[in-house]
Amino acid sequence: MSFRSPLGRARGLGAAREGVVSHWWLQRLTAVALIPLALWFVYGMARYHVADYQTVVAWMHNPYAAIAMILWLVMLFYHSALGLEIVMGDYIGIESIKVTLVILQKFVHVVLAVACVFAVLKLAFGAA
């Protein structure tokens, strides 16, 4: 049985005013992807002497490391935007403030994600 109203089912919308299955599913999908990526990232940060500039450049010159870093960034920022949207939706009672903040945080996430991926590519393709 379904707990959703016929109208809600027809629109594909729930209380969050958007595709419930899609948001819920993408949050889990990115979460699963982040398990190995997060472990790889934290291990790399602790294992390599990242305080040294040349070490970081050399690390990102390894194509597999650069690819893993970009995957980590994309999944992380996507998951972060989805999560913040839920938190804002649950705790901000005033609709106009909630919608404004959700839009703002999505923009900030996109900007940070693009900037980070660009930085990795610059390190990866730049001079050693």
Place this chain on the structure above:
Amino acid sequence: MAAKTADAQRPLSPFMLGQYYRFQLTSLLSITHRITGVILSVGTVFLAAWLLSAATGPASYGGFVRFARGWFGQLLLFGWSWALFYHLCNGIRHMLWDTVHAFELKDVYLGGWIVVAASLLLTAGIWVLAYL
């Protein structure tokens, strides 16, 4: 009418915590999952600063490293590393629940304690590795 007014005045979650409910591990871990999630979202700015300073060049990277290796930077990194491990471990617990596993009350508590222990052990482990 009087009952309806009383209903409207009733405090709502999450403000029930502490004031009206006795301490429960489950509710504490639940709100901690959200708090660590928000903390990690804020931490992405630090991650971006790390990558962008590296992409800018050795001088700006030196500036970032000076901050990151200072006591405040290390405190932030230590907090974020625990927040990440906690959110990771508890996230796995959440996804187990999604598949309708470990959902009996005793399993919910057992999983909760495992998450607390695992997040602390992983955090300790990664910092030992970092300073070796």
